[in-house]
Amino acid sequence: MDDPAYEAVINRADALWHELESTTGRRLRYPTGVLLVGDQSSPQLQRAVQSADRSDKPSRTLTPQQLRSEHRQISVADTDVGLWDPHGGVIRPELTVSTTVDLARHHGAVVHEFSRVTSIDAHDGGTRLETAEGAQIFDRVVVACGGWTTKLRPALRDTVVVRRLTSAWFHAQDEEYLGDMVPFMRTAPSYCYGIPAPGGSTIKLGLGFNDHLPVADPDTVARTPPPEEADRFAWIVDKVLPGLQSRPVRMSTYLESYTTSMHDYIGFDPHMSDVVILTGFSGHGFKVSPAIGEIGAQLAVHGTSDIDLQFLRDAPAVFDIVDPVAGETTYNDIVSSRPSQK
Template identity: 50%
Template sequence: MKIAVVGLGAVGSQVYWNLSRIAGIEVHGFESAYVGHPFAGAGGESRLYRNLEADDLGYLPIIHRSQELWKELETKSGRQLRKLKGVLYVGKADSTQVSNSLLSATELDTPHEVLSTRDIADRFPQFKPRTDEVGLWDIEAGVISPELTITAAVGLGVANGGQLHEYARVDHLESRGNGVRLHTAGSISDFDRIVVACGGWTTQLVPDLRDFVVTKRLTSAWYPGTRDNALQGLPPFMRAAPRYCYGIPTADGKTVKLGLGFNDHHSTGNPNSVERSLSGEAARTEIERFHPIVTDFLPVLQPNPVRLNTYIESYTRTMHEYLRLHPDDPNIAILTGFSGHGFKISPAIGEAGAQLITKGRSHLNLDFLSRAAPLFDIEDIETGTTTHNPLTSTERA
């Protein structure tokens, strides 16, 4: 069986690796640039790896399977893809997200500590938590190297005999009854089946999803401390809604990368035309979104960042991943909407995607993904504008 994977990012690279391990499968991977590039959803040198699940406990089997596959991926590639030195999760003590995190810790037997507001301030003096916030120290969590993970997974796939097509942007898919024709700028290729895993470009190839999947441009900002060693001992962290944000210190300890949530991302109906290099008024608009974090939560940071980078990601209206066969063509599997969980569960999702396209369903129970209720509406599919999303609400000062 000849199968193409369109998009070799966080998820597509894992699908590619898993398909390459199945006897009788000839797998081809198509990437619009080069493997491990920073022009789509991956990049920025770091992603959070967490064991605690704050939003939906249906993810627990996926998290557990991902833990197993992360170890296998690191062993087979001979690369350290994660640095597991702990992650701090901060949220309101009485919030559902904190409660879910504690329940997930129990279910997965995850080593953790519960920290009071005072404990957070004493152990990590860079933070200024509010009196209604507590911390969960996820002891075996840490930081993922996204670009290295992608190149490692694709490298294993190639070593297993997979074919690789870089700088090959797919422009169109054509259903042909007993297979699918794939169109790029320079060629036409026929496959028995195809996996679409191209993140924010999904609706360019599957327009029928434009009323359910939205593309966003997010911005990461790197902030230095106000003095030398101000960031020493600062851990990777995530803060729950309604004050959602996250941060990952750089390896040299000189800056911390900050990120915001859905409501602070720039909507776009076309990822190919949205502004990516920010300067002038566009940069100021993005920087202002980070001000509440810097002034209220991390006052040890300088008021302005030293680096801004943008990325393109996709979200479903339920904020749950979309892993389904195309409703009109079972030879096409669609995997999209991974922004939020994305990297930490990507190995298990890659395995599930490989099973979906070859067997019609995954060994994991993924029914909860399709049962999830929408959290926002897409008001205009041409511009990608949406209503407010309460799951990642940002509380302004």
């Protein structure tokens, strides 16, 4: 998310990450630095450079020659530039979730693990949640169920689609290749990203929106990628990271929700004013999750949030939903990986 209006959310998340880490004594984020690479005309890259210029945090732009000498693993064209963000890094997601749950319990929250909500209905001035263990009535409800959003709230099918993402892990041909590799992202029209494993044994590669599988039902979509799905990553090995082995050693799938603007859906349910919905994080929700949780709580308790979120509602669509039930959409240019697919 490189919308300048999003900076307030990112800054609040940053403060809350620090608080979470210092309160619990757990290290959840690793500031490895992150490299953004793209053609000098790339709007995403230009917005990122402008945002870095506005910020008081240090960052560095790199010429193709500097990219080649400092990040030898990544092939770049003469028209590419880089932006090095020393504050970027990687997050430990599972440890973050368990740490947050522990802290919530410590403050008195009641957590029902592995308890699926099957319906949400208005009931006698409250909101009734149905689960396998029975029903409970609440004054306010916050729904944050990611890839299952449209299953639980079908009214959002015109706004939110679900995609099944595939990540692929590759070994290098030469053991040294990934040793000093940093996490990187390339901008559209050759969008992709790579996150090296600690110690450089493998790198996890990811693709853009158009390469992800539309999801009609998150409970029945095939979660085991067929071997030929590895072919989708071949261009990254050919054109971006030529030192990798040609086939991945592992692939895994995940579900994620996307809005048509790729801006989060944070607001009230279209039909239930006591239900707050947090969804459509469009591939970038984890880094801001502490701020999103706080905003959700503020909306539930006060009806408004400290951060003005109108910009999310005003953001223009970057793709259309063609078939809301099947989750089929038009092509999404802003995170396109292979323009020839169009």
